[in-house]
Amino acid sequence: MKARVHVMLKNGVLDPQGEAVRHALGAMGFDGVEGVRQGKVIELDLADGTDEDTVAQMCEKLLANTVIESYTIELG
Amino acid sequence: MKAAVIVFPGSNCDRDLAVALQNEGADVSMVWHKDTALPEGVDLVAVPGGFSFGDYLRCGAIAANSPICGELKAHVARGGYALGICNGFQVLTETGLLPGALRRNAGLKYICKPVDLRVEATDTAYTSRYEAGQIVTYPIAHHDGNYFVDDNKLSELEGEGRVAFRYVNNPNGSVADIAGVISRNRRVLGLMPHPERMAEQSHGGTDGKAMFTSLMSQMALA
Numbered sequence: 001m002k003a004r005v006h007v008m009l010k011n012g013v014l015d016p017q018g019e020a021v022r023h024a025l026g027a028m029g030f031d032g033v034e035g036v037r038q039g040k041v042i043e044l045d046l047a048d049g050t051d052e053d054t055v056a057q058m059c060e061k062l063l064a065n066t067v068i069e070s071y072t073i074e075l076g
Numbered sequence: 077m078k079a080a081v082i083v084f085p086g087s088n089c090d091r092d093l094a095v096a097l098q099n100e101g102a103d104v105s106m107v108w109h110k111d112t113a114l115p116e117g118v119d120l121v122a123v124p125g126g127f128s129f130g131d132y133l134r135c136g137a138i139a140a141n142s143p144i145c146g147e148l149k150a151h152v153a154r155g156g157y158a159l160g161i162c163n164g165f166q167v168l169t170e171t172g173l174l175p176g177a178l179r180r181n182a183g184l185k186y187i188c189k190p191v192d193l194r195v196e197a198t199d200t201a202y203t204s205r206y207e208a209g210q211i212v213t214y215p216i217a218h219h220d221g222n223y224f225v226d227d228n229k230l231s232e233l234e235g236e237g238r239v240a241f242r243y244v245n246n247p248n249g250s251v252a253d254i255a256g257v258i259s260r261n262r263r264v265l266g267l268m269p270h271p272e273r274m275a276e277q278s279h280g281g282t283d284g285k286a287m288f289t290s291l292m293s294q295m296a297l298a
Contacts (some may be wrong), residue, residue, distance in 0.1 A: 012226075013224060014179075016178060016180050033261070060135070065170065067169070067225075068224055
């Protein structure tokens with residue numbers, strides 16, 4: 001089975017990389033880009049039967065820094 | 077004073093830090109990240125700068141989960157001293173031994189230059205030989221030094237006098253110009269600038285030397 005973990009900076013935490021991408025898009029002529037947030041996607045190949053709680057623990061302990069980042073888990 | 081300097085794959089300031097401590101007379105051991113014990117009777121565990129584990133995932137995140145960091149946490153829980161410089165500061169925040177996190181610099185660039193800092197807290201074992209409000213010059217060399225804490229935690233840090241160093245001209249976007257913070261028991265210090273790279277005349281300045289002199293005088297008392 002696979003799990004996909006999305007890690008994003010929390011709302012309220014400035015994302016300088018997202019801001020730089022927003023500026024670049026504007027400079028390229030793409031109008032109307034009001035905000036860009038950049039995060040990461042981590043794909044895990046897991047033994048069948050691994051539950052979401054275990055993946056959540058992986059997120060809490062390593063994959064995300066919950067001081068500044070939030071995460072969502074997609075199983076399947 | 078007995079000190080241990082942790083070495084991770086990708087550490088690159090470990091020898092500089094060891095030399096700065098040895099120059100003050102400390103007995104320094106290098107400890108590998110896979111080690112599962114610290115040398116007997118260690119007073120200070122120092123976590124050096126560099127790019128541990130290639131900064132993969134997040135700076136300091138993989139290092140913070142290495143076997144030696146379990147020992148580091150136990151050392152701090154026993155009331156031991158710990159110093160994290162640059163990547164070492166990132167490791168200390170990732171282990172939860174210090175609050176906050178270090179984000180990508182606001183200007184997105186790696187910055188390598190000397191910067192002026194104000195010494196804000198002198199009631200620590202690391203800073204007792206500085207004057208409160210003294211301006212010192214240490215080099216910085218980082219891509220992810222943009223310190224973040226939320227407003228509540230910031231008030232707590234300010235209220236408890238735990239901001240140890242502040243940038244005079246904020247180079248990286250850090251909240252409240254914070255360059256270094258101290259733990260509540262005032263024994264764990266993390267900072268992005270490098271005192272160990274400004275500790276001998278040949279470094280171009282000696283403003284960092286007093287941190288190591290302070291430590292030695294503290295340990296002599298203990």
